[in-house]
Amino acid sequence: MHLVVRGAYVEANMSERQKLAAAIARVKELQCVTGREYTAAELAEIDRLKSEIPTLRETVARLDRTKEAIDAIAGGVGDVEPRHGFLDLRAKSFVRELASGMLADTGVGRKALVSGGSVAPVQIVPDPVPEGRPATGLLQVIPVIGDSPARFEYLRQVERELNAAPVAAGGPKPTSALGLDKIEATLNVVAHVSEPIDVYMLQDMPTLETFVGSEMAYGVQRALEAELVNGTGTAPSLAGLLTATGVLSQAFAVDALTSTRKAITQLEDDGLIPSAFVMAPSDWEAIELARTDGGNGKLEMVDQPVDRAARRLWGVPVVTSPEVAAGRSLLLSQDSVALRVDKGLQLRVSENVGTDFETNQVRFRAELRTEVQLNRPGGVVVIEMEEVG
Structure with missing residues (x-):
């Protein structure tokens, strides 16, 4: 017509x-x-x-x-996925999975829910923090090791004493301590299910299914960020950075800018490259709005190393996470932290729960099997952003 x-x-x-x-x-x-x-x-x-x-x-x-x-939970990535990269539950190809993977053509001119749902793979971002563009989440600065077995082993560096020096001909060479421990770990499940949703509501509102799927994925992301930061390491909780043994600490010094700069120095003293700050949104706001003269002067950020557009501090990318408590931040170094996953985020839809089939209702389930791999505790600095006491 x-x-x-x-x-x-x-x-x-x-x-x-x-x-x-x-x-x-x-x-x-x-x-x-x-x-x-x-x-x-x-x-x-x-x-x-x-x-x-x-x-x-x-x-x-x-x-x-x-x-x-x-x-907001999508990033520009390609469809080819290497085994190693950066987890991005916001990838456009993941959103395409939500938009089409959970629907199947019935042959009668419209689409209907499939009880099997869809499986959205781990997405890979080759360059998570390009110059001039801000990172938008914690998962964009944590490298991912994909296709991980449920049980795995890796080496953790718990000591680093490098004693290389000039040596006279025939003289003994100094010994360096690399302090490697073999760590055995297991993937744990981060998951949730939705409340029952009427099938006809999903059919009558074409965008609803994509919205619910994206919200479910975001819920897994939030839970994963919380575990990355605060996990206890006792299954099923992941190994969190704040509770890990051997991470460095930076006491509050003068103000937040000074404290963060001193944290960078700690990593650089050990030859490590800072890769990202992880802050509470309120702490980042305080840094951006810092003023001289007790709040009556101009914005300090005009004269300080704060790049608002690229969201960088001292040249280091900054990501905010509501899972980080205000007053305490993290500074990560390259190759010190990774995330193990198996097949990536799984998003499924089912009517086989309780009376859902009888009442024309379905539920969404989103889950991810994962674990934190802390390769070098000394490559993580916990920063006090406020004076304690």
């Missing part, structure tokens, strides 16, 4: 954005009418367009807001 709008054709199955574009195009045509009065049909059409265009604009804006919410 086609709706004829003078010279324009609007298909009934057009998207809301396409309908809006056609309506605006028709308005422009009507604006060009000169040398005569508008006909009764054109006046009626103008009245209709006056009411339809604001509605279409609001619908498109709502869809854009939904897309922005999804893009």
Whole structure:
């Protein structure tokens, strides 16, 4: 079926954005009418367009807001996934899985939920923090080792004493202590399920399924960030950075800027390269809004090494996480922390729970098997951002 709008054709199955574009195009045509009065049909059409265009604009804006919410958990990545990289539950290819993988063509012109759901793989970001672009989450600065077995081993460096020195001919060479321990670990499950959702609501609102799937994925991300920061290391809890043995500490010194700079020095003294600060949102806000003269002067960040656009401090990327308590931050170094995962985030939909089948309801389940791999505790600094006591 086609709706004829003078010279324009609007298909009934057009998207809301396409309908809006056609309506605006028709308005422009009507604006060009000169040398005569508008006909009764054109006046009626103008009245209709006056009411339809604001509605279409609001619908498109709502869809854009939904897309922005999804893009907030999406990053630009390719479809080829190496075994090692950076976990990004916000990847565009993951969102495509949500939009199409959980639906199957029934052969009758529309789509229906599949009880098996879909499996969204771990996404890889080759360069998680490009120059001039801010990292948007903790998972963008933690390297991932994919396809990990459920039980695995790795070497942790608990000591580092390098004694290389000039040696006379025939003389004994100094010995360095690398302090490597073999760590045995097991992947643990981070998961949750949704409340029952009416099947017809999902069918009648095409964007709802993608939204629910993205929210479920985000829930796993939040839980994973909480474990990365605060996990106890006792199964099923992951090995968190704040509770790990051997991490370095930086006491509060003068102010937050000074404290963070001294933390960088700790890593550089050991020849390590700082890769990211992890802060509570309020601590990062305080650094950005720091002022001289007791709050009456200009913003310190104008004269300080704070890059707002790229979200960098002292040249080091900054990510914020609500899972980090205010007043305490982390500084990570390259190759010191990684995340082990098996097949990545799994998102499934099922009606086989309780009376869900009888009541036309389904539930979403999102889960990820993972564990923190702390290769070098001495490559992590816990920073006190406020004076204690």
